[in-house]
Amino acid sequence: MKTQISSVSARQIWDSRGRPTVEADVLLSGGARGRAIAPAGASRGRYEAIDLRDGGDRFGGFGVEKSVANVNGEIARALFGTNAAEQADVDGRITDLDGTPNLARLGGNACIAVSLAVMQAAAAAEGLPLWRHLSQGRVPRLPLPEIQIFGGGAHAGRRIDIQDLMVMVPGADTVREAFEITSDVYRAAGRLMSDAGKLAGTADEGGWWPNFSSNENALEMLVRAIEAAGRRPGEDVFISLDIAASEFFHDGRYKLARDSAEFDPQSFVEKISSWARRFPILSIEDPAAQDDVPAMIRTTQMLGSRVQIVGDDYLVTDSARIAAAAKLGACNAALIKINQAGTVTKARRALETAKVERWATIVSARSGESEDIAIVHLYVGWDAGQLKVGSFARSERMAKWNELLRIEEEMGADARFAGWGGLPEGLTRQPAGGA
Numbered sequence: 013m014k015t016q017i018s019s020v021s022a023r024q025i026w027d028s029r030g031r032p033t034v035e036a037d038v039l040l041s042g043g044a045r046g047r048a049i050a051p052a053g054a055s056r057g058r059y060e061a062i063d064l065r066d067g068g069d070r071f072g073g074f075g076v077e078k079s080v081a082n083v084n085g086e087i088a089r090a091l092f093g094t095n096a097a098e099q100a101d102v103d104g105r106i107t108d109l110d111g112t113p114n115l116a117r118l119g120g121n122a123c124i125a126v127s128l129a130v131m132q133a134a135a136a137a138e139g140l141p142l143w144r145h146l147s148q149g150r151v152p153r154l155p156l157p158e159i160q161i162f163g164g165g166a167h168a169g170r171r172i173d174i175q176d177l178m179v180m181v182p183g184a185d186t187v188r189e190a191f192e193i194t195s196d197v198y199r200a201a202g203r204l205m206s207d208a209g210k211l212a213g214t215a216d217e218g219g220w221w222p223n224f225s226s227n228e229n230a231l232e233m234l235v236r237a238i239e240a241a242g243r244r245p246g247e248d249v250f251i252s253l254d255i256a257a258s259e260f261f262h263d264g265r266y267k268l269a270r271d272s273a274e275f276d277p278q279s280f281v282e283k284i285s286s287w288a289r290r291f292p293i294l295s296i297e298d299p300a301a302q303d304d305v306p307a308m309i310r311t312t313q314m315l316g317s318r319v320q321i322v323g324d325d326y327l328v329t330d331s332a333r334i335a336a337a338a339k340l341g342a343c344n345a346a347l348i349k350i351n352q353a354g355t356v357t358k359a360r361r362a363l364e365t366a367k368v369e370r371w372a373t374i375v376s377a378r379s380g381e382s383e384d385i386a387i388v389h390l391y392v393g394w395d396a397g398q399l400k401v402g403s404f405a406r407s408e409r410m411a412k413w414n415e416l417l418r419i420e421e422e423m424g425a426d427a428r429f430a431g432w433g434g435l436p437e438g439l440t441r442q443p444a445g446g447a
């Protein structure tokens with residue numbers, strides 16, 4: 013057998029925020045190699061896999077030497093001689109070895125780096141690009157991208173409360189066209205900020221720094237940017253928001269610091285609904301806090317027939333949480349972040365559960381990223397429908413978008429853009445905004 017694991021090792025390297033992260037290397041008996049880098053979130057859900065950090069003064073406490081030592085020691089010993097082609101078995105061993113529900117002992121960062129590196133090694137042993145290894149002969153769709161134009165929340169010093177203001181181009185014919193349109197919107201947004209004397213660099217995921225007087229001002233500016241790029245908001249280009257509401261939900265109230273306004277859950281749902289009426293919004297992620305399930309259900313009831321309602325912090329790429337939410341009628345789409353799950357197998361299970369519920373699925377990067385582009389292949393191989401990797405700037409983002417272009421080219425005549433079909437089934441296509 014050529015796919016026996018003969019060594020697993022790790023090192024501390026640096027992510028897109030200049031923070032330490034784990035890189036794992038896997039070598040197989042037949043000589044194939046796999047390498048992967050753990051991403052890291054800043055606005056994390058309470059129930060996701062926990063990264064192991066060294067703490068103390070060094071590197072602001074973000075060091076990962078303990079996590080690296082766990083890979084080089086316990087994990088390497090447990091995986092030695094196992095078959096890399098059996099991803100579920102390998103991931104099961106990692107999870108069992110850890111023994112906690114959230115991988116806190118070995119570190120979610122250690123576990124996901126190894127899990128991904130094993131997958132890369134197995135694909136290399138087959139001599140296939142990762143997406144082909146994963147799609148097993150099927151020709152999957154190319155994703156509808158969600159691309160950030162303004163970054164906010166935890167990724168921009170909480171300059172505004174909304175975390176991501178993104179655009180989607182579901183009517184494009186190809187990924188290439190969706191990118192070309194988005195690039196025009198991104199540049200137009202920068203120009204408008206500059207003209208208004210508000211240009212102040214970019215946030216963690218490459219979106220423009222949100223120098224706005226209110227959250228709604230950011231929404232208005234995004235509509236203007238779409239128009240300035242020569243596109244029709246709500247027809248050619250739509251808005252997608254990640255509210256990341258857990259970040260500003262305290263003592264039972266939603267506190268929009270930029271607006272100096274506070275809401276009880278009921279009135280916050282109303283506020284979100286009013287934005288969905290006034291602006292051409294097609295998707296809203298985490299419109300309510302992770303434990304405010306009634307507000308998540310209510311938002312889905314009010315908007316779910318025409319707006320994608322995505323669970324991120326609420327669902328944390330967990331199959332059981334997705335199934336429970338679907339039963340309650342909360343959300344119609346799941347964000348899939350591999351490091352929330354901690355292993356590739358667990359992330360895939362969450363994605364499959366969401367598909368069974370006829371939800372949309374979005375494979376997502378984290379705000380702390382690297383040159384690792386594996387998630388693009390995961391997306392394509394798993395036929396997830398949508399992909400979210402941040403803005404249209406900064407190489408840790410562009411490396412991923414560019415890889416998608418290469419895959420589109422490689423598919424040739426077989427390439428099919430998911431477009432509207434990447435969104436939840438039955439979403440009515442009514443132009444929103446200004447209604």
Ligand code: PGA
Nearest residue numbers: 052053054055056378379
């Ligand atoms: P994070 O944010 O990677 O900082 O958690 C991304 C998101 O909330 O979608």
Ligand code: ZN
Nearest residue numbers: 254256297324
């Ligand atoms: Zn989110």
